Amino acid sequence: MKFGLKFVYDTKVRPRYEYSFKLTSMFYATQWDFDGRRSYIPFEYEGKLSCVVIREFHEDLKLEIFSESSESILIEKALKIASHVMGFDEDLSEFYELVLNDKILWPIGWPLRGIHLRAVPGVWEGLVISICQQNASFSQGWRMVINFRKLFGKRIFIQEYKHECYAFPSPRTIINLGRNITSAGVGYRYKTILNVAKAILSDEDPFTVKGVGEYTRRVSKIISLRDYSKMPVDKWFRKLIPFAYAGAREEWSTRRIEEFAEKKWGKWAGLSAIMLTAITAAEPISSLLRKLERGFLTPIPAKPSPLTLWRYKI
DNA sequence: TGCCAGGCGGGGT
């Protein structure tokens, strides 16, 4: 029998710029991170488990901290993590204006205006998630991440909301498990994940370890550091971009995609890539191209996608 | 069943 975390603190916050709480909460959230009304942000700090719970409250957002500790340092940490993950201080007005007339991204300018990236607390989480996307479909990659948390992360239960939530396992936990982490279905990626865990613990640069290439590096920096400047180019974008923006049914080189993205979106190229996955529901490329031909996209489909993943128990 | 699927690095040319 596990005990739930106890309530230790609450406060109100108001995002500074254009902001949609629901859309941001949904974006790349799993079943444990959003329940339709509340966002949950579990984290572990100095061995103590905590979870920030956020919901809309009149014109503001109510933020509650549940934890094993009530120290002020813990509360400060929780507020900082929540602000980073939810992007409360992020100004995307320039980006929303930029995409108003974009062939594909226009819904981000309206009606999805206010959506921000839901980030992860740190580079460790960002790298593991990105590594799981290598050479895998959307659902396969996310199944790995969900298995990873469920099997190796600590379970949190918020009694007040009857909400169960698994924290992200620490690098130390993963190193101790070693090759056993393949039980999460990560396959040959396990070596790269272990390399990253070791680099982080020994304070070396985790973005340069073996198995982390340019794509993984860029995706992980976007989702963990909100570093939006560089487009992560994979096979999916090499087919999607020429088709969607040049009507060409051919695959462009990585270099050509980068040049196109830099010219079209400038410093927002990386964010545009992530928003493209939301708008297209991250469909497999062949079915996506068929849908584009018919001119109909469904960002909120009845299957797992960047905006609906939270509804599914994978 | 035998293929892939949002990568990657190593080894060829």
Place this chain on the structure above:
DNA sequence: ACCCCGCATGGC
């Protein structure tokens, strides 16, 4: 600067 292959896994 390219091309090509193997690598685990699970779903179609």
